[in-house]
Every structure is written in C-alpha cells, then in structure tokens.
Amino acid sequence: MAHKLDAEERTTLVEGEEDARPMRAGSGHKPPCYNVQTAVDADTGLIVHHEVTDEPTDRRQLHPMASATRESLDLEALTVVADKGFDNGEHASACERDGIVACVPSQRSINNQGDGTLFDRTAFIYEPETDTFTCPAGRTLVRKQLHRKKRNVTYASQDCSGCALKPHCTTAERRFVKRHLDDDALNRMDARATPAMMKARRCAVEHPFGTIKRMTAGGRFLTRNLKGTRTEMALSVLAYNILRAINIQTAIA
Structure with a gap:
C-alpha cells in the first residue's frame, strides 16, 4: 500500500476500495468516494451521457464530458451549462475550438491584494x-x-x-x-452563464441525481472499485431513463 501511495503520488488509500479518493465538498472534504458526472437534456430530463471518475474536483471534466455528449448525440454544435466548479480556462478554449458553447460562471472574483482593499x-x-x-x-x-x-x-x-x-x-x-x-475564453464563458441559464441547469441536472439517490436508498454504491461502480451507475442511469421515458409518454398520452 505504501508503494502504491508513492507511485501514484497519493496521500490516502482505502484498503478494499483502492480506486476511491477523497472529494472536495464546499470548505471540507468527503470520505474517499467517486465523482459521478452526468449530462442531462434540458427538454426531456433524460441522461444522455454519464461518467464515473476518481477526479477529486470537476475542474477537468468540462471538455471531456461536453465532447462525449456531442459525440453520443451526433451533433455539430452543442450548448452546455455547468456550475462554477467546472471553471477552467484551458477547457473553455477547447470547447470553443470544438464548436461547443460552454456557459460556466467564473470563480475569479476574490480580491486577494493586500488586506482586500487594494485595486484588484x-x-x-x-x-x-x-x-x-x-x-x-x-x-x-x-x-x-x-x-x-x-x-x-x-x-x-x-x-x-x-x-x-x-x-x-x-x-x-x-x-x-x-x-x-485563456482569459478571453473564460470571460466569454462567464458572460454566457446568466442567472436564467444557471436556474435552468439546477432544474435539469439536480432532478435526476435526486431521483437516482431515492431509487438507490440514499445514493450509496454497493459495488467495489471503479469498474464495479461504473457498472452500477450505468444500470442506475438505464433504470432512470426508462422510468423517465415512461413518464414522458404517459404525459403525452
């Protein structure tokens, strides 16, 4: 275990769940766990792409998630809305380069000059x-x-x-x-993240997470390690999408 810590430059390792990592949660930390990413269609509420990673934050997830979503939907262009945890200049530029319109608020508003009263x-x-x-x-x-x-x-x-x-x-x-x-790309991405956009994001993305957590008795995975967790999440997404499709069809009928 010590060798694995050194080889992967890690500070924690959970015996029996070695792929898991501590994740950030506001100002504190969660126990070792996994980072679940979803891309939800705003019109239908269906999960069109998902991923389970061991990334401790969302900062490197914007471009890979957006690219995979566009590919799975076979679209030339795509608009994605994400919260400020996905704020990343390199990814903002990559999205623009690939024809993806990203709307993500910036986290660069803190004045750290002197005691906070100097020009920022x-x-x-x-x-x-x-x-x-x-x-x-x-x-x-x-x-x-x-x-x-x-x-x-x-x-x-x-x-x-x-x-x-x-x-x-x-x-x-x-x-x-x-x-x-990537300052210009960051500014454009931040300008597109209007309050209306962010409200629409919360309504679209948080609902599937809440539903899946309710379906799985609180959202705790029962399988072990990254491979098993990805399989379990894929089955959960499939079950959610089936239920969502039935609800949509019932509403139309």
Whole structure:
C-alpha cells in the first residue's frame, strides 16, 4: 500500500476500495468516494451521457464530458451549462475550438491584494494590441514572465514612483498583474452563464441525481472499485431513463 501511495503520488488509500479518493465538498472534504458526472437534456430530463471518475474536483471534466455528449448525440454544435466548479480556462478554449458553447460562471472574483482593499485585477485594462495593461493611474504594465504550467502571464509596472494612487494599489515597489492565457475564453464563458441559464441547469441536472439517490436508498454504491461502480451507475442511469421515458409518454398520452 505504501508503494502504491508513492507511485501514484497519493496521500490516502482505502484498503478494499483502492480506486476511491477523497472529494472536495464546499470548505471540507468527503470520505474517499467517486465523482459521478452526468449530462442531462434540458427538454426531456433524460441522461444522455454519464461518467464515473476518481477526479477529486470537476475542474477537468468540462471538455471531456461536453465532447462525449456531442459525440453520443451526433451533433455539430452543442450548448452546455455547468456550475462554477467546472471553471477552467484551458477547457473553455477547447470547447470553443470544438464548436461547443460552454456557459460556466467564473470563480475569479476574490480580491486577494493586500488586506482586500487594494485595486484588484479588474481595475487594470488589458490592451490586446500591445499586450500590456493600463493601471488606474494611466501607467503601463508590460509582459514580464510566462508561466506555462499555470497557463498565465505576469505583467509588471515599469515605474510606480510618485504615483498618487500607489497606496491604493500595492505595498511593493511596483505592481504586478497576472492574466490567464485563456482569459478571453473564460470571460466569454462567464458572460454566457446568466442567472436564467444557471436556474435552468439546477432544474435539469439536480432532478435526476435526486431521483437516482431515492431509487438507490440514499445514493450509496454497493459495488467495489471503479469498474464495479461504473457498472452500477450505468444500470442506475438505464433504470432512470426508462422510468423517465415512461413518464414522458404517459404525459403525452
């Protein structure tokens, strides 16, 4: 077990359920479990694609789930709506590249400058023609460093001396601002995530989860490890879709 922990760079391992991982739940953590993903058709409530993974968060699930859903439905274009847990710049760009219209709210609204009262990044205007930022005082921040792993670029002010707004901007010698490589795609994805869209998402996605949990005595899997859990979830989705189809047909009749 120690060798497996080292080989897979993990911090936890459950004997008898070695594929499971601790999952995030708000500010805390759940016991080791699995991450169930579903794509639900908003018109019918049918689950058109699903997956069970050992990913601890949803941040790397947007593009693979959207792509698989479009493929299973044989569509040229697709609009997907997801909650802020799926916010990912690389996936936002990948969706646009593949003709998938993603609507996901951004999680980048926290002001982490100083004590939270200093100018945050939104106070700086990006100039795409020169690849620079303009600060509230009108001074220029130039490109300084590219961080490929984090997919962002750091911009730095050339001179903050004598600036009347500096006490409201930074406590350092000069101000730095970071911009994500996929910033434009992230902004477009966030703008599409309107309150109406997010309300429609909750109505469409949460209902099947609630129904399946009720059908399975609270939503706890009875099988072991990822292969067995995927099989159990596939049967649960099949049962749900059959019941949903019957209800739709009954309503039409």
